[in-house]
Amino acid sequence: MKLLRDIGLLYKRKLMETLRNPIYIVMSMLTPVLYLILFSPLLNKLVGTGGTRSVLDLFVPGLLVIVAFFNGLFVGYGIIDEIRNGVIERFRATPTSRFAILAGPVLRDTTNVLVIVTLFTLVSVPFGFRPDPVGWLVLLVIISMLIITTASFGYALGLILKEEDRLSPIVQGVNLPILLLSGVLLPMELAPTWLQVLAHFNPVYYSVEAARVLCAGTIWDAKVGYAFLFMVPLTVLVVAWATRAVRSVVA
Amino acid sequence: MPDAVVVTEDLKKYFPSRNGPVKAVDGVNLEVFPGEIFGFLGPNGAGKTTTLRILTTLVKADSGAATIAGFDVLREPGDVRRNIGYVGQAGGADRPATGRENLILQGRLYDMTLQQAKERAAELIAALDLTEFADRIAHTYSGGQLRRLDVALGIMHRPKVLFLDEPTTGLDPQNRANLWIQIGKLRDMGVTVFLTTHYLEEADTLSDRLAIMDHGKIVAEGTPTELKKLVAGDTISVGLMDDRKNAAIAALLAQKPYVRDFTVDDCHLRIVVEEGSKVMPELLRLFDQESIEVATITLAVPTLDDVFLKQTGRTLRDTESAGGEQG
Known part of the structure; x- marks a missing residue:
């Protein structure tokens, strides 16, 4: 079928880019590793007094989620380059489906994130992180939805704004509140009620909550259910919106 | 005459702006016939690019109609896309990939098999002189090399019409001349070419027929020779050795x-x-017979700029410095 074939072709194009520059994967590993080494020790005392869960069981699942979020949000810069070089316009003048023009790069980003998440999990094991294997696999599904959503969002922003200077404030403006309200750095249970309420509007929060119980080995949990309930429609909506953005962009 | 491959009827596209709508395309009617190189000449902001984007399904017209190879751009965009090649102002080559990879992907997006795409890519690499850099990453290409790759991408699937938007903008004179040769080759291959340009020499050299556009409207249309006949004619300037025979002359x-x-x-x-070139020898013979001594003689033929001046009251060279926004 033409659609699937075109998605495959455009996916391969972007994948070749990553394979030619594997340094990107290493750079993307840097952020979570720095968090692991320079931030997680801060949590030691906090958790040591408060409970029996190890710091890494609390912290690493959230980091896995945030890696997906970060990697997706910044893809807009890459597509601005391609708009400027006329690549997107050239594809739009071919019979290729507009959805494939979006899906190719998004699937490449998803692949990148899954590789990074796997590598980072392996890096965390010697530090003492012991995720439940089945739970971890289910988490990969949630992470995939998250990267598909954020990458599509990032591309749509790039396609609509077309300039780095206009993209930056929005990306930064979205980035920080989502991170702070995700409960990655500190569990949201510590937050006052109003902050907790606010967190419930954050899709990343549900993913982080689900990630923790999944890595602990609980799959049939309400938190996992909420994550799917929130992420599935959100993914569909954002992908549809981003496809529309592809439909109308000109260089 | 064969059926036109591009036909537009009263095409209009207005863009909103603070000072009321900008009439980017304001009632354009034109026809392009198979095998010809059709030039679209006008200053920046004249509406050339917008017209091209309407014809290539990238932008929707507000009103009017256009067909490419018999397919309606609005109702049958898929069929139109299959029948056209498009090289935008920005080019379109994917910089992190090699030229050959770019070409093969392009062919595959037009439903060629991998084998077909490879063969066609090799054919174009040879035909458009891309051999020496085809397997290098496009990031490393010079402006002229990129442009040639862009053109190859545009004709990869043997389109009925190739649209080129300002193909030589930003190229140095040598690369421009080289690209003209490559575009000339397209004519020999039987490709119909629709190109926009704001360079007079380019429109004059390349086009079999051309339309001059200004403020969203076509102000003149014809072969370069026909258009130049709209202005007064050729001018022969003669310098004489003396003025004794002026009355006789x-x-x-x-x-x-x-x-x-x-x-x-x-x-x-x-x-x-x-027609100055025909008259000049005759004049010289006449002067010889009458023993009129000639010191210098020059022939000035009208340029397309004279045509533009006649039709719009401005010269293209004036508008070039005043312009800047995209057409």
């Missing part, structure tokens, strides 16, 4: 049917004729 020129107009003062003669 005036009497002589007044009799000649091919002389449209002339002025004689001092040792300088200015003669306006229909």
Whole structure:
């Protein structure tokens, strides 16, 4: 079928880019590793007094989620380059489906994130992180939805704004509140009620909550259910919106 | 005449702006026939690019209709896309990939098999002189090399019409001349080419037929020669050794049917004729017979800029410095 074939072709194009520059994967590993080494020790005392869960069981699942979020949000810069070089316009003048023009790069980003998440999990094991294997696999599904959503969002922003200077404030403006309200750095249970309420509007929060119980080995949990309930429609909506953005962009 | 491959009827596209709508395309009617190179000449902001984007399904017209190879751009965009090649102003080559990879992917997006795409890519690499850099990453290409790859991408699937938007903008004179040769080759391959340009020489050299556009409207259309005939004619300037025979010369020129107009003062003669290159030898013979000694003689043919001036009251060279926004 033409659609699937075109998605495959455009996916391969972007994948070749990553394979030619594997340094990107290493750079993307840097952020979570720095968090692991320079931030997680801060949590030691906090958790040591408060409970029996190890710091890494609390912290690493959230980091896995945030890696997906970060990697997706910044893809807009890459597509601005391609708009400027006329690549997107050239594809739009071919019979290729507009959805494939979006899906190719998004699937490449998803692949990148899954590789990074796997590598980072392996890096965390010697530090003492012991995720439940089945739970971890289910988490990969949630992470995939998250990267598909954020990458599509990032591309749509790039396609609509077309300039780095206009993209930056929005990306930064979205980035920080989502991170702070995700409960990655500190569990949201510590937050006052109003902050907790606010967190419930954050899709990343549900993913982080689900990630923790999944890595602990609980799959049939309400938190996992909420994550799917929130992420599935959100993914569909954002992908549809981003496809529309592809439909109308000109260089 | 064969059926036109591009037909537009009263095409209109307005863009909103603070000072009321900008009439980017304001009632464009044109026809392009198979095998010809059709030039679209006009200053920046004239509406050329917008017209091209409407024809290539990238932008929707507000009103009017256009068909490419018999397919309606609005109702049958998929069929239109299959029949056209498009090289935008920005080019379109994917920089992190090699030229050959770019070409093969392009062919595959037009439903060629991998084998077909490879063969066609090799064919174009040879035909458009891309061999020496085809397997390098496009990031490393010079502006001229990128442009040639862009053109190859545009004709990868053997389109019925190739649209080129300002193909030589930003190229140095040598690369521009080289690209003209490559575009000339397309004519030999039988590709119909629709190109926009704001360079007079380019429109003049490449086009079989051209339309001049200004403020969203077509102000003149025809072959370069036909268009230039719209202006007064060729001018022959003659410098004489002396002015003793001026009265005789005036009497002589007044009799000649091919002389449209002339002025004689001092040792300088200015003669306006229909076709200067044909008249010049005859004039020289005449001067010889009458023992009129000629010091210098030059022929000035009208340029497309003279045509633009006649139709719009401005010259393209003026508008070039005033312009800047995209057409």
